[in-house]
Amino acid sequence: MRAYFLFSFLFFASFLQGQNIRGTVTDQKGNLLPGCNVSLEGTYFGASTNVDGEFEFNAPMNDSATLKVQFVGYKAFKKRIYITNAMPAFTITLKEAFNKLNVVTVTAGMYGTGESVDAVVMNSLDVVTTAGALGDITGAMQTLPGTSTNGESGKLFVHGGSANETGTYIDGILVHAPYSSSAPNMAVRGRFNPFMFSGTAFSTGGYSAEYGQALSSVLILNTNEMPVEESVNISLMTIGADLAGTKMWKNGAITATANYMNLKPYMSVMPQNYTWNKQPEAFGGAINFRQKTAFNGLFKVYATIDQSNLSQQQNLLGTEQSTQNINLTNNNRFVNTNWKGLIAEKWMLKGGASFTYNENYYDLTHTTLTETLKGSHAKAMAIHEANEKFHLCFGTEYFYKNFAESYQVKNLAADSSAFYTDNKTAAFAEAKLYTSTKFVINAGLRAEYSSYLAQANVSPRISMAYKLSKNNQVSFAYGWFYQDPINTQLIAHNQISYEKATHYILSFDKQMNKRTLRAELYAKDYSNLVKYTNQHANAYTNNGHGYVYGVDLYFRDAKTIKNGDYWISYSYLNSERNYLNYPYAAKPSFTNAHTISVVYKHWIQKLRSQIGATLSLSSARPHNNPNQANFMADKLKPYSSLDVNWSFLYRDNIIFHAAFSNVLGANNIYGYNYTPTPNSNGTYGRTEILPSAKHFFFVGCFITLSKTGKENQLDKIN
Amino acid sequence: MKHLITLTIVFALFAAQAQPSFKQALGQALTQYGQAKTIEDLTASANQFKRISQVETKEWLPLYYNAQAYIRMSFMLNDNNEQRDAYLDAAQKSVDEMLAINNKESEIYALQSLLYTARLVIDPMNRGQQMMMKSGQAIGQALGLNPNNPRAQYLLLSNEVGQAQFFGKEVEEFCPRINTLYANWDELNQVPELYPSWGKDEVAGLKNLCK
Incomplete structure (x- = not known):
């Protein structure tokens, strides 16, 4: 009886100390991986690998468990193990995960x-x-x-x-x-x-x-x-001024911009190579609307309206008159709308339309x-x-x-x-x-x-x-x-x-x-x-x-x-x-x-x-x-x-x-x-x-x- | 009978050792974290917090310390910016997980603010404006949820002082607020066991700027 007790005591004592779990983690090329998180799934037991890629910890249990190894940039490794005393050291190889950081991308051009x-x-x-x-x-x-x-x-x-x-x-x-x-x-x-x-x-x-x-x-x-x-943005420049404002609400925002440019003051002061009857002048505005939608989507509208005009004297060679005036007026309107969202798992839909005048x-x-x-x-x-x-x-x-x-x-x-x-x-x-x-x-x-x-x-x-x-x-x-x-x-x-x-x-x-x-x-x-x-x-x-x-x-x-x-x-x-x-x-x-x-x-x-x-x-x-x-x-x-x-x-x-x-x-x-x-x-x-x-x-x-x-x-x- | 008592004690001990409670596990991890000095120590601590968080999927605290450990690591490296951003990516992942568990906790937003500041420090020239804005916004959220959060108050002051220094202004104007925060720290910082309680040393650091 006494012997049996001693035996069971020792048995539990060894349990208290726990079973020793140890091993080494490397990547597919055999490089040692320090800093990996090694654990028994569902428990707090675990350790990190040291500079030599080695880990060691004790787990006071005597059952099967899942050994899990995690490391950023690699696929999680999982293995069902049976915990006994005197387990041999594990040798674990982590496979590189597919993520934006390590995957090759085409950069030609x-x-x-x-x-x-x-x-x-x-x-x-x-x-x-x-x-x-x-x-x-x-x-x-x-x-x-x-x-x-x-x-x-x-x-x-x-x-x-x-x-x-x-x-x-x-x-x-x-x-x-x-x-x-x-x-x-x-x-x-x-x-x-x-x-x-x-x-x-x-x-x-x-x-x-x-x-x-x-x-x-x-x-x-x-x-x-x-x-x-x-925010409100104000730009004051030697050639004109811009004003922009952004208003936000729960799932959306709108930015409105107005701009005016006139090169007359600048060109009157700085020497120019050409003669201007009317220096370039432009005014315009833009609206940028964004709204989050269903399907984790985003709807955007970008619209601009611009008008510009100028009048320049250009040399005409080989004709009776030596110069001619070019008066140019440009009108531009542009609307661009688009939507993108996830319509189903792994399916993204994008659509849009634009109109230009x-x-x-x-x-x-x-x-x-x-x-x-x-x-x-x-x-x-x-x-x-x-x-x-x-x-x-x-x-x-x-x-x-x-x-x-x-x-x-x-x-x-x-x-x-x-x-x-x-x-x-x-x-x-x-x-x-x-x-x-x-x-x-x-x-x-x-x-x-x-x-x-x-x-x-x-x-x-x-x-x-x-x-x-x-x-x-x-x-x-x-x-x-x-x-x-x-x-x-x-x-x-x-x-x-x-x-x-x-x-x-x-x-x-x-x-x-x-x-x-x-x-x-x-x-x-x-x-x-x-x-x-x-x-x-x-x-x-x-x-x-x-x-x-x-x-x-x-x-x-x-x-x-x-x-x-x-x-x-x-x-x-x-x-x-x-x-x-x-x-x-x-x-x-x-x-x-x-x-x-x-x-x-x-x-x-x-x-x-x-x-x-x-x-x-x-x-x-x-x-x-x-x-x-x-x-x-x-x-x-x-x-x-x-x-x-x-x-x-x-x-x-x-x-x-x-x-x-x-x-x-x-x-x-x-x-x-x-x-x-x-x-x-x-x-x-x-x-x-x-x-x-x-x-x-x-x-x-x-x-x-x-x-x-x-x-x-x-x-x-x- | 004697045997039975011993056996019971042994069993009780076994039960206690087999799987510590969440509080015990987090407490132990925090003790180890408190002694962490090197990147290797901090990695081990971050991993330990991660292991706890993977069992306790409804608790935000292990994720908090995991994220904080990564932010500390990013501050420790000077040169390797890719690695610094990688640490902060890991921290952000934990912050996102925390917010999914609890989006009403002031401390989480305060940590988010610190994370944005850590991003800023890596490349102030290009990230300065945007990250300063994001950091300020996260502090606003933290103070909105708990105006007395001393860490959020500290981070707000720290950002303001940093900005004043950047623009070559005197920091004197912030000294009354720094001194008040330092004086009231212990009163403000009455937090439940295992909760974030850091910050007093950092405020003392700000205080040293005032003469």
């Missing part, structure tokens, strides 16, 4: 800002603090590789494509008139305020089948989601010209994440476009007008498959049919990425891209077809802590480009063709210099085309071989200031000089500009911003206008196309009034 974009290289603030960009989204994008500077245009020229080859999308919906209107050879700006967008993605090619009607590039803008708090009215000395564009785009798409390794997305679209031109000689009753209307339907589907966390492939197909062209097109697209190591990866993208010929060609006749580009992109990415390196090799093949010998002979064909190839390099470093952040972009490209009225294949005037941008930003805490500088250099662009025998054989001067800016945080709600462009005063020439006929010596006279002024100087004050916590910041203004 993609440059993004904001949080939702796969390859983030700039954030939203960068758009407004990049010197030389002057708060213009397009301007900021021009500091990224793959773009060419065309000062007389101000638009985005990507990978040797012309400006109209870049499509702009807001919340997935096409924007028909993304730029402001300006006199010929005067740079335009993007219509949209960068503060309206939480994310900007810019693709230099190889983009998804979701995006059509863009031969070279897409600029994808996503409007802000719910604001954090109600854009009218340019040119009043010249003897004639008037009215261009009217009415455009609409509706889209519905579903995204199905069948499982973590397979995603499917498909959708359908409808585009409407009506473009009209009306030309009238003054004092004559008759006018000549023309228009075309196109109804386009499209469908697309794309599948994404991960074979592991290291390899992903996207395969997509897009089809379009245009009523005006009475033709269909089908474009396959494919992209893939492979992760070489934790911080290094390679991506490849290939695809066919179709776009309608430009409005002025389509209005002339409809016996032409889509223009086509084929993209090949190979890119290498290296991500280190606060440092990014991107190297990209690309080639693009153009076919079916519109070609003619005489613009008015209606002899348009699709016999034009061309090619582009090049290298893009991008390096961003926010680490090496304390409080400093810089990026360097370099692009090399070589291109030739035989299209439009080109007599033979030649380098187009909007392409140049070498482009470099260096952007630097530095925060100075003592001055509560961020200073920035951007250096842009471009090698000479070709241009056609009729005095030379060969076409496009002459070259402009290389372009250079050093721009600086300074932002000063006066109070937490008052910011002063000053910018000065072309500090060094480089004499940039954007091109030449030639006389239509040679003079008596047989030469064509010419005048330079210059920037509107050598320098641009800007000062603004931005005030935010809001309630934070209990405190009203209104009293901080005095």
